[in-house]
Amino acid sequence: MVIAVASGKGGTGKTTVAVSLALAASNDADARPLLLDCDVEEPNCALFLDLDRITRKPTGVLVPEVDPVKCDLCGRCAEVCVWKAIAVAGEKVLVFRDLCHGCGSCTLMCPRGAIHEIMHETGSIEESSNRSVDYAGGVLNVGQVMAVPVISALLDGHLRDRGKRTVILDSSPGSSCPMVETVKASDYVILVTEPTPFGLHDLDAAVRVVTDQLHIPSGVIVNRDGTGNDDVIDFCRERGLPVLARIPMDRRIAEVLSEGKPLVRALPEYMDLFREILATIGETTS
Numbered sequence: 001m002v003i004a005v006a007s008g009k010g011g012t013g014k015t016t017v018a019v020s021l022a023l024a025a026s027n028d029a030d031a032r033p034l035l036l037d038c039d040v041e042e043p044n045c046a047l048f049l050d051l052d053r054i055t056r057k058p059t060g061v062l063v064p065e066v067d068p069v070k071c072d073l074c075g076r077c078a079e080v081c082v083w084k085a086i087a088v089a090g091e092k093v094l095v096f097r098d099l100c101h102g103c104g105s106c107t108l109m110c111p112r113g114a115i116h117e118i119m120h121e122t123g124s125i126e127e128s129s130n131r132s133v134d135y136a137g138g139v140l141n142v143g144q145v146m147a148v149p150v151i152s153a154l155l156d157g158h159l160r161d162r163g164k165r166t167v168i169l170d171s172s173p174g175s176s177c178p179m180v181e182t183v184k185a186s187d188y189v190i191l192v193t194e195p196t197p198f199g200l201h202d203l204d205a206a207v208r209v210v211t212d213q214l215h216i217p218s219g220v221i222v223n224r225d226g227t228g229n230d231d232v233i234d235f236c237r238e239r240g241l242p243v244l245a246r247i248p249m250d251r252r253i254a255e256v257l258s259e260g261k262p263l264v265r266a267l268p269e270y271m272d273l274f275r276e277i278l279a280t281i282g283e284t285t286s
C-alpha cells in the first residue's frame, strides 16, 4: 500500500502526519515501512527520525550536448523541443540546461547524429534508516528549479521492489507538478488541511487534482482543529470525502515538534490515532 500525504498549502502539518504514519506502521513485524520524502525543495522528514548514517547519490537530468563538427545547424532539434531548451543561434546550437526536461526528443530527431546526452546534476537521493523505518528522500540542489526529475528518480528507485511494505510519501505542498508526480504513484492520498478560509481554499484546489483529475481515493486530516470554523468539515461532507482525523490545536504538539521529536513517540496517545487511520485506509483500498 502506498499512501501519499499532501496538502494544498505549506505549513499544515503534512510532514508531521507522514512521519507519524510511518512510525505507526512500524508495528508490522513482517515488513518495515518505507518513508519517502518527496518534498524535495524542503525535505524535513529526516529531522524527526533520528536516522543512522545517511548515504547520498547524485541525480539529475540527461541533457543534450551537441558535436559542432557533425551538426549542420538544420534546427530540427529546436523545432521538436516544446520547452525551448535548445536553439540555433548564428553558427551555434545553444542548450539551456535548466529548462531541459531530459525528454530525449532532440537526440532522437537529430538527422546528423550530432547529439549525445550527458548528466546534468540537479539534486541527490538520500537513504538511511532507524530502528523502525527505512527512509529515502530527494534533495533539490540550491538554485535548481526542476523538482520533478528528482522526485521521479526517488520513486523509480524505491517503489518497484516494495513488496508488501507500507510506503508513505511526503508530497510537496500545493497542487502543481511536484505534487502530481508524487500522488499519482499512490493508492490513497491523505490531504492535510486547517479549518481556516485559506485551508479550505487550498484543500479545494488539491481535491480538484486528486479526486476530479487523477481519481485517486482520498481522505482529509484536519490539523489544528478548533482554531477556525466548520467550513472544511462541511466541504468534505459535500464532496463525499472521509474526515480521517481531527487533530486538535494542542500546545504540547508544537513543543515536541520544535524539539525535533516525532509526535507519536513523544505523545503516545496519538499512536493509536494514526494506527486507526492506517486501518481505515487499508479497508478502503483492499
Ligand code: SF4
Pocket (backbone or CB within 6 Å): 066, 070, 071, 072, 073, 074, 075, 076, 077, 078, 088, 093, 109, 110, 111, 112, 113, 114, 115
Ligand atoms: S538537429 Fe542536430 S544537426 Fe540539426 S541543429 Fe540540432 S544538433 Fe545540429
Ligand code: SF4
Pocket (backbone or CB within 6 Å): 062, 063, 064, 080, 081, 082, 083, 084, 085, 086, 099, 100, 101, 102, 103, 104, 105, 106, 107
Ligand atoms: S531533451 Fe527534450 S527538453 Fe531537453 S533540449 Fe532536448 S527536446 Fe528539449
